[in-house]
Amino acid sequence: MIEQAVRIGTFFGIPVRIHWTFLLIFAYILFTGLSEGHSMQMILVEMVFMLCMFVCVVLHEFGHALTARRYKIRTEDIILLPIGGVARLRNMPAKPVQELWVAIMGPMVNLVIAILLFTFLMFKNGWNQWVSQVDAEGLVMNWQNFLFILMVANLGLLVFNMIPAFPMDGGRVLRAFLAMWLGRLNATKWATRIGQIICVVLILTGVYYGAWTLALIGLFIFLSAGQEYRSVVVEDRIQNKSLAMCARKINDHLLEYQTAEEAMQILISTGQSSFLVTDLEGRTMGYTTAARIVQSVKQSPQTRIRDITTTEYGILQGHTPLTVVIQYFRTHQPFVVVHNENGEPTHYADPEVVENFLRLTERA
Numbered sequence: 001m002i003e004q005a006v007r008i009g010t011f012f013g014i015p016v017r018i019h020w021t022f023l024l025i026f027a028y029i030l031f032t033g034l035s036e037g038h039s040m041q042m043i044l045v046e047m048v049f050m051l052c053m054f055v056c057v058v059l060h061e062f063g064h065a066l067t068a069r070r071y072k073i074r075t076e077d078i079i080l081l082p083i084g085g086v087a088r089l090r091n092m093p094a095k096p097v098q099e100l101w102v103a104i105m106g107p108m109v110n111l112v113i114a115i116l117l118f119t120f121l122m123f124k125n126g127w128n129q130w131v132s133q134v135d136a137e138g139l140v141m142n143w144q145n146f147l148f149i150l151m152v153a154n155l156g157l158l159v160f161n162m163i164p165a166f167p168m169d170g171g172r173v174l175r176a177f178l179a180m181w182l183g184r185l186n187a188t189k190w191a192t193r194i195g196q197i198i199c200v201v202l203i204l205t206g207v208y209y210g211a212w213t214l215a216l217i218g219l220f221i222f223l224s225a226g227q228e229y230r231s232v233v234v235e236d237r238i239q240n241k242s243l244a245m246c247a248r249k250i251n252d253h254l255l256e257y258q259t260a261e262e263a264m265q266i267l268i269s270t271g272q273s274s275f276l277v278t279d280l281e282g283r284t285m286g287y288t289t290a291a292r293i294v295q296s297v298k299q300s301p302q303t304r305i306r307d308i309t310t311t312e313y314g315i316l317q318g319h320t321p322l323t324v325v326i327q328y329f330r331t332h333q334p335f336v337v338v339h340n341e342n343g344e345p346t347h348y349a350d351p352e353v354v355e356n357f358l359r360l361t362e363r364a
């Protein structure tokens with residue numbers, strides 16, 4: 001899903017990507033506009049409005065990303081999906097106060113935009129004009145009401161995002177508050193429960209008043225609410241684990257002069273996702289992956305293993321925390337070797353080894 005997003009520019013060093021399905025919104029506006037007999041002028045206003053809304057959403061995401069940067073957390077990119085924006089942070093700050101700031105600065109951007117628009121409209125039209133706009137045909141979309149509706153929409157984004165339930169920003173704010181007393185795991189558990197109760201209230205209110213959008217929003221948030229708790233549980237599980245607990249013993253390594261075809265036999269019998277490669281003297285040269293072996297067998301089975309070996313790899317100690325190992329995979333090489341006290345390689349791990357280990361502990 002996320003791979004199909006196109007980069008439209010880089011701001012403050014953070015790439016902004018837009019998903020192609022985003023274009024469907026404009027097609028939708030055009031289609032409904034035409035079928036309801038709107039003038040092209042009106043359809044154009046609606047499209048420009050949609051564009052402005054998405055600029056506001058991007059600014060909201062920059063609110064998160066730039067606050068995170070203050071805590072030395074990098075943002076991979078900001079992605080615009082038809083359902084909204086996502087700032088993909090490398091990680092969330094561990095300190096509750098920091099998470100609180102990162103979560104709250106997105107909605108605050110929409111508040112600031114709303115205040116600026118309000119101030120501008122007050123200066124331009126004055127209070128009376130403003131009130132009459134709300135009274136009368138205030139919510140008909142045209143150039144005259146454009147900024148007013150944009151202001152209301154930003155307040156809407158503010159309220160919507162501050163619903164205190166995961167995955168909304170409000171859920172994170174609530175968790176951060178609770179985490180100051182309860183610790184992260186319990187805070188997430190309670191924030192999830194409180195969020196789900198609020199969702200039930202939203203759904204019931206929506207159904208009672210026939211406000212189906214509200215009911216749907218409540219349902220959507222309710223369904224995604226548990227996810228954050230599950231991921232924190234996994235995080236908590238990783239917390240006290242070390243590399244030694246999941247690293248696999250190096251039983252089957254490959255020799256640099258072996259062919260891809262020979263390696264394939266070993267691959268089939270072991271099912272390993274990657275292999276340590278050594279030279280004739282048994283010195284570690286690097287590693288190669290199952291995927292590369294399979295590809296080589298397809299293309300030229302006589303390929304020597306040394307030609308598909310990556311010579312850069314990590315050497316980590318057995319007591320390295322798993323969180324550090326996972327981070328290492330992301331930022332360095334997806335292969336690490338564990339040495340014994342004599343400096344001989346005894347174990348290895350790659351992302352798949354770690355993933356399998358975590359899956360097993362989840363079941364336990």
Ligand SMILES: [Zn+2]
Binds near residue numbers: 106107161
């Ligand atoms: Zn947000």
